[in-house]
Amino acid sequence: MCVGIPAQVxxxxxxxxxxxxxEVEGVxxxxxxxxxxxxxxxxxxxxxxxxxxxxxxxxxEEAAAQLDFMRMLGSVYDExxxxxxxxxxxxxxxxxxxxx
Amino acid sequence: MKFVTxxxxxxxxxxLIAEIAELAAEQPARKFMEVCGGHTHAxxxxxxxxxxxxxxxMVHGPGCPVCxxxxxxxxxxxxxxxxxGVTMCCxxxxxxxxxxxxxxxxxxxxxxxxxxxxxxxxxxxxxxxEPDRNVVFLAVGFETTAPSTAITxxxxxxxxxxxxxxFCNHVxxxxxxxxxxxxxxxxLDGFLGPGHVSTVIGTGPYEFVSREYGLPLxxxxxxxxxxxxxxxxxxxxxxxxxxxxxxxxxxVVRDAGNNSALKxxxxxxxxxxxxxxxxxxxxAQSALTLRTEYAQWDAEKLxxxxxxxxxxxxxxxxxxVLKGAIRPxxxxxxxxxxxxxxxxxxxxxxxxxxCAAYFNYGRFRARPRIPVTAT
Ligand code: SF4
Numbered sequence: 001m002c003v004g005i006p007a008q009v010x011x012x013x014x015x016x017x018x019x020x021x022x023e024v025e026g027v028x029x030x031x032x033x034x035x036x037x038x039x040x041x042x043x044x045x046x047x048x049x050x051x052x053x054x055x056x057x058x059x060x061e062e063a064a065a066q067l068d069f070m071r072m073l074g075s076v077y078d079e080x081x082x083x084x085x086x087x088x089x090x091x092x093x094x095x096x097x098x099x100x
Numbered sequence: 101m102k103f104v105t106x107x108x109x110x111x112x113x114x115x116l117i118a119e120i121a122e123l124a125a126e127q128p129a130r131k132f133m134e135v136c137g138g139h140t141h142a143x144x145x146x147x148x149x150x151x152x153x154x155x156x157x158m159v160h161g162p163g164c165p166v167c168x169x170x171x172x173x174x175x176x177x178x179x180x181x182x183x184x185g186v187t188m189c190c191x192x193x194x195x196x197x198x199x200x201x202x203x204x205x206x207x208x209x210x211x212x213x214x215x216x217x218x219x220x221x222x223x224x225x226x227x228x229x230e231p232d233r234n235v236v237f238l239a240v241g242f243e244t245t246a247p248s249t250a251i252t253x254x255x256x257x258x259x260x261x262x263x264x265x266x267f268c269n270h271v272x273x274x275x276x277x278x279x280x281x282x283x284x285x286x287x288l289d290g291f292l293g294p295g296h297v298s299t300v301i302g303t304g305p306y307e308f309v310s311r312e313y314g315l316p317l318x319x320x321x322x323x324x325x326x327x328x329x330x331x332x333x334x335x336x337x338x339x340x341x342x343x344x345x346x347x348x349x350x351x352v353v354r355d356a357g358n359n360s361a362l363k364x365x366x367x368x369x370x371x372x373x374x375x376x377x378x379x380x381x382x383x384a385q386s387a388l389t390l391r392t393e394y395a396q397w398d399a400e401k402l403x404x405x406x407x408x409x410x411x412x413x414x415x416x417x418x419x420x421v422l423k424g425a426i427r428p429x430x431x432x433x434x435x436x437x438x439x440x441x442x443x444x445x446x447x448x449x450x451x452x453x454x455c456a457a458y459f460n461y462g463r464f465r466a467r468p469r470i471p472v473t474a475t
Contacts (some may be wrong), residue, residue: 003138003322003452004244004296032221034251035361048296048352051191051241052219053248056299056358062351069138069322072145079451083192083218 004048004055005070005080006063007031012043022049027085049084113151116328121153123335129155131287132334133424135277136294137164137452138322144461146324152331159424162276162380163294165241166193166450167422170376171410173269174199177238180267180403181212187230188214189223190238193450196443200410204238220252220266227256227264236399239268243300246270246388247361250368253390256397267399268389270369273297274305275386276377280423281313288424290334292327293319295349300365302357303345310343321349368394376409378446379419418445421454428458435459 007022018034020041032053033041039057041047046063047054058066070077124130134140140160143149149158162168174197181188181204188204195205195216208214213233217223220237227235239249249266256264273294280286293306298319309317316337320330330348337344347353368391375387390398412418415438417431428434428447438444440456447453451460 031219032248032251034364035247035358038360048299050296051245051248052221053245053251055244055247055296055361056352058352065321065323069142072142079192083216086216086218 003070004050004066005077005084006046006058006066007049007054008063009033009041009043009045009047009054012041020054022047022054024049024084025081027081029084112325113328116325116332117151120156120328120332120335123332123339124153124155127155127335127338129157130289130335130338131157131159132290132292132331133159133161133280133288134292134327135161135163135273136292136297137167137450137454137457138295139163139292139320139327140454141452141457141461142322142324142327144457146327148324148327151328156331156335158292158331159288160421160427160454161291161424162280162377162422163242163273163297164422164447164450164452164454165245165271166191166197167418167446167453168271168276168377168380169194169197169240169269169446170378171198171200171412172376172406172408174203175201175410176405176407177267178202178204178207178212179405180236180399181207181214182210183234183403185232185234186213186403187226187233187235188212188238189217189220189226189235190214191218191240192216193452194238194240197446197449198443200408220249221255224252224256224261224264227261228259231263233263235264236403237264237266239266239270241270242273242294242297243361243365244296246369247300247364250364253368253394253397254364257394262396265397265399265402266390268369270388271375271377272371272386272388273301274308275383276380277306278308279377279380279383279386281309281315283423283425286423286425288315289338290315291317292330292334293317293345295319295321295353298347298349298353298357300358300361303347303353303355304357306345310345314343316343316346318346319349319353321352367391377422378412379422413444416445418447418455421445421447428455431455 011021013019223237318330318333369388371385420426443449447455
């Protein structure tokens with residue numbers, strides 16, 4: 001939980017929800033973006049995710065590096081991804097989602 | 101992709117290893133502490149110690165959030181979980197942490213409603229979905245995860261969720277570093293500062309290391325080249341007679357930290373006068389508790405807890421490991437009585453712990469040499 005997993009923002013939900021849909025290893029789920037709102041988080045951005053919260057925006061290269069690091073950790077990453085994927089409330093992908 | 105190749109370039113690693121060797125040759129032996137469990141993993145996994153000269157020793161610090169939770173707090177969590185109508189939600193890591201008599205996993209087997217959640221927001225959602233349950237979130241973690249709990253508390257308040265509360269065990273990273281520096285016989289020459297905690301708090305809070313203790317600190321990333329560069333930066337400072345806070349991990353850590361997260365933290369939490377750390381004892385102002393405005397969501401105010409201090413088992417040397425006084429394999433029960441399957445101490449429970457890291461990589465795998473080629 002202390003080491004963040006990289007996730008890509010695929011949809012920003014209504015601003016008052018301060019939430020976004022992000023994707024990790026092909027699994028999508030809603031997370032909080034309260035902490036990175038002021039940094040101007042947008043669709044396509046990579047974020048470091050801790051326990052369902054985007055804690056910082058990172059660039060694509062850093063995301064790739066972080067992913068390698070997490071995969072290298074093996075069990076730590078598997079547990080994080082497993083937890084991330086568990087019990088995900090079903091998400092209807094909106095057709096209006098735009099890629100930037 | 102330029103940046104990646106820069107910090108993963110095998111040539112860069114070779115260059116840094118040579119630079120470190122050169123710097124180390126002109127200095128007395130040095131002992132650096134890496135504060136963060138993620139660094140400990142990377143160091144073992146990549147065999148970084150074997151790349152460093154013999155005169156440089158890396159010791160592991162207290163930066164594993166599950167490892168520092170004392171037994172008495174686990175017992176308190178079990179006591180809350182065992183009450184009628186209570187649903188205890190926690191991270192998977194916490195399930196097997198030994199308390200005085202049992203674990204949350206055992207409490208669950210005995211009928212307590214203990215559920216693993218990924219996020220505190222999931223615990224809040226359970227409370228809203230099941231209004232007849234008293235849902236308690238067992239909050240652990242450093243400043244990396246504390247903002248998440250704080251935001252969850254704010255949402256519970258906004259939405260007036262009255263059957264939700266937080267059993268807060270959040271801790272802060274700076275006080276244990278001070279405690280380690282003050283502990284007798286501890287001779288450190290510098291710190292490799294934590295990565296992701298620093299994205300929240302920035303580098304300012306570490307200034308005391310240079311100001312009060314005259315030691316250098318470099319926050320570093322998790323790639324092998326990051327760690328090597330962090331070590332080289334520490335050695336440069338020592339060679340120059342400098343003691344400063346430097347940031348090797350600028351691509352993620354801003355010196356000022358994250359202002360939104362810091363504001364949220366101070367809105368919801370205040371410092372506790374004292375908190376017990378496993379192996380380190382009570383440390384003043386080292387942990388967070390909910391402010392009185394949030395008393396309604398504070399499990400410690402809502403439930404009777406034993407609040408009894410439980411001494412660690414005699415065989416357990418987690419305290420020594422967390423202080424960097426001994427290495428994991430020097431603990432007498434390491435790998436025999438204490439394994440990830442049957443942990444005696446917390447450092448073996450959490451996959452972020454030093455003992456688990458060493459168990460997984462150090463002992464049973466040949467140390468890979470300079471595995472810095474991009475995969
Ligand atoms: S081997 Fe087990 S008891 Fe010993 S320090 Fe590590 S976790 Fe603690």
